[in-house]
Amino acid sequence: MYGKGLLKGLWITFKHSFEKKDLVVRYPEQMPHLQERFRGSLAFDFEKCIACGICIRNCPNNVLSMETAKDEDSKKKKLMQYTIDLQYCMFCNLCVEDCPTNSLYFTHDFELSQFHRDDIKRVYHRPPELDQQEAAQKTSDQDTQTAADDKKEKQLRAMINAINKNPQKVLARVLDGEEQVEVLAAVLMADEKKLARMAEMMITDKEKAKKVALAFVKKELKEREKGGDQ
Amino acid sequence: MEHWFTDIAQALVNWLMGLGLSAGWADFVLLIVQWLCIVMIVTINVIILIWLERKVSGFIQLRLGPNRLGPYGAFQTIADAIKLLTKEDIIPSRTDKWIFMTAPLFFIVVSVMLYAVIPMGDGMQVVDFNVGLLYFISIGSLSTICLLMAGWGSNNKWSMLGAMRAVAQMISYEIPLAISLLGVVMIAGSLRLSDIVVAQGNIWFVLLQPIAFITYFIAATAELNRGPFDMPEAEQELTAGAYTEYTGMRWALFFLAEYTNLVAVSALCATMFFGGWQGPGLPSWLWIIIKTYLIMLVFMWMKWTFPRIRMDHLMSFSWKILLPVSLANLVLTGFGLEFFKWMGWW
Numbered sequence: 218m219y220g221k222g223l224l225k226g227l228w229i230t231f232k233h234s235f236e237k238k239d240l241v242v243r244y245p246e247q248m249p250h251l252q253e254r255f256r257g258s259l260a261f262d263f264e265k266c267i268a269c270g271i272c273i274r275n276c277p278n279n280v281l282s283m284e285t286a287k288d289e290d291s292k293k294k295k296l297m298q299y300t301i302d303l304q305y306c307m308f309c310n311l312c313v314e315d316c317p318t319n320s321l322y323f324t325h326d327f328e329l330s331q332f333h334r335d336d337i338k339r340v341y342h343r344p345p346e347l348d349q350q351e352a353a354q355k356t357s358d359q360d361t362q363t364a365a366d367d368k369k370e371k372q373l374r375a376m377i378n379a380i381n382k383n384p385q386k387v388l389a390r391v392l393d394g395e396e397q398v399e400v401l402a403a404v405l406m407a408d409e410k411k412l413a414r415m416a417e418m419m420i421t422d423k424e425k426a427k428k429v430a431l432a433f434v435k436k437e438l439k440e441r442e443k444g445g446d447q
Numbered sequence: 448m449e450h451w452f453t454d455i456a457q458a459l460v461n462w463l464m465g466l467g468l469s470a471g472w473a474d475f476v477l478l479i480v481q482w483l484c485i486v487m488i489v490t491i492n493v494i495i496l497i498w499l500e501r502k503v504s505g506f507i508q509l510r511l512g513p514n515r516l517g518p519y520g521a522f523q524t525i526a527d528a529i530k531l532l533t534k535e536d537i538i539p540s541r542t543d544k545w546i547f548m549t550a551p552l553f554f555i556v557v558s559v560m561l562y563a564v565i566p567m568g569d570g571m572q573v574v575d576f577n578v579g580l581l582y583f584i585s586i587g588s589l590s591t592i593c594l595l596m597a598g599w600g601s602n603n604k605w606s607m608l609g610a611m612r613a614v615a616q617m618i619s620y621e622i623p624l625a626i627s628l629l630g631v632v633m634i635a636g637s638l639r640l641s642d643i644v645v646a647q648g649n650i651w652f653v654l655l656q657p658i659a660f661i662t663y664f665i666a667a668t669a670e671l672n673r674g675p676f677d678m679p680e681a682e683q684e685l686t687a688g689a690y691t692e693y694t695g696m697r698w699a700l701f702f703l704a705e706y707t708n709l710v711a712v713s714a715l716c717a718t719m720f721f722g723g724w725q726g727p728g729l730p731s732w733l734w735i736i737i738k739t740y741l742i743m744l745v746f747m748w749m750k751w752t753f754p755r756i757r758m759d760h761l762m763s764f765s766w767k768i769l770l771p772v773s774l775a776n777l778v779l780t781g782f783g784l785e786f787f788k789w790m791g792w793w
Binding site: 240 | 505506510748753
C-alpha cells in the first residue's frame, strides 16, 4: 500500500514526542561528562616553563608568544611574559605534546566565549613570587658564605690568641719535643705573618702544618747556628 | 462569550454614528480597526507558532526545545524578535535595490490580505466576499511573485535558483490545490466561505471529500514551502534560497509571512473541511482557533518527520499524481452529486 511508510514514520515521531527527554544534558545546571583527554582551554604553568620556545615554533596558528630576558647573574634565558591568544587556537595539541616540562596543558574548561576580543587573549606575566624566590635563594647563599667566612676568621683569631697565650701547649700539637716547640714559638712570636699562616694551617690542614712547622724550626736552628758561628 | 467581538464592533459603529459620522464612514473606521486586529492576531500567532514549532521539533527529536526564557521557554520568540529588530539591515551593494527592499513588504502584505475572507467566528469576517475562496486562492498565489522578486533582487545565483524552484513548485501545486477545493465548492454550491461553513452544519466535508482533503493538505504544504516540500529554502543545497541575502527585520518579515501563510492555509483548511467555526459548547471564535492549531500541529508533525523530497520528484508528484487524483475526485464528486439528486437524496 502506498503511504504505509509515511504513516509508519509519523507514528515513530509521534511516539518519540512523548518519550522522556533524558538524552539531553541540561548544560548550565548539569555539566557534560568530559573524557580525560578532552581539549578545553589551554593553560600554562609559569614556574615549570624553561623558555625553550618549542611550543612557539610548533604552533601552526601563531597562538603562542613569549617575552624573555637574559638573567644578569646566571646568564640564562629568563621568561618574562607568556601569551596565549586562544581565539586562533585550533586545539591541535602540538604545543602540549612537545613541551619538555609539561608547563602547557589542556584543561577541561570549555566555556571560552567572552564579550570582548581582548578578553580571549591570556597573558601570563612573570609572577613576582618567582623573582622573590630567586632573590631569596641568592641572598641566602651569600649569607651562608659570609657566615662561613666569619666562622673561619673567628677560629683563626682564637687560634692566634691561643698560641700567643700558651705557645708550648698549643704548638705541641704540631711538633714533638719541647726544644723544637720553644724554637717554633720564638719564630712565630717574632713574625706575625708566620703566626697567622701557622694558625690557619693548624685549623685547615694539620699535616701541612706539621711539615711547615718542622721547616720553620730547622731554618731557625740553622740561622742560630750561623749566628753562633759568627 | 459567543458575541464578544461582534458586540464590540457594533458598539464601535454605534459610537461613531453617535459622533455624527455617516454609516459609510463608520464602516470604514471599523474596517481599519479590523485590519489592525488582523495584524495583531498575525503577530501574536507567529510568536506562539515559532515557539510551538521549536518545541514540537524538539520533542520529536527527543530534545526539550527552548526552555530557558519564561515558563517552558515561552518568551524565547520575543527575545528573538527583539534581536531581529535591532540587527543591522544589510543591503548588498550589487542588488536590485528597489526589488530587494520591497519583496519582504509585498510578501507580508499579501499574506495578511488572505485574512480578509477567513471567517474567524460567527459573523466575524472582515469581508464576506461572494467569491471568497477564489479571492483566497488568487491572493495566495501572489506570494510566488514576492519570492521571485527576492531571488532576482538578491543578484545571487543561489537565491535565484531558490526563487525559480519556488515559482515552479508553487505554480504546479496551485492547480491541484484549487481543483481539490472545487469538490467542496460543488457540494456547498457557493464560493462564499461563510456559506461553505453553514453547509457543514450536519456533516464535515472532510468525510464527504476525503481525497480532496488529502490532496489539499499535500498541495498546501507545498504552497507553504514547508518541509518535506521546502525546496525553495533547502538549507543544505541553497543556503537559504531566496532569503540568503536578507538580514535583520527584512528576513524576519519573510519568516513572519511564512507563518502568516501557515495560519491562513490552516484556517482555510478548517473552514473548508472541518466545519469552520461550528462546534458545540465553546464560542465560535474559539472553535476555529482550536481547529486551526490542531491542523498546524499536523503540519509541523509532518515537517519534522519527513525528509525533503527531490525537486524532480516534487514536480512529477504534482503533475503525475496529485493533479490526476484531484481531477478524478472532481469528476467523481460531479457524478455523485447527480446520482444523489437523481435518487432524490439531496
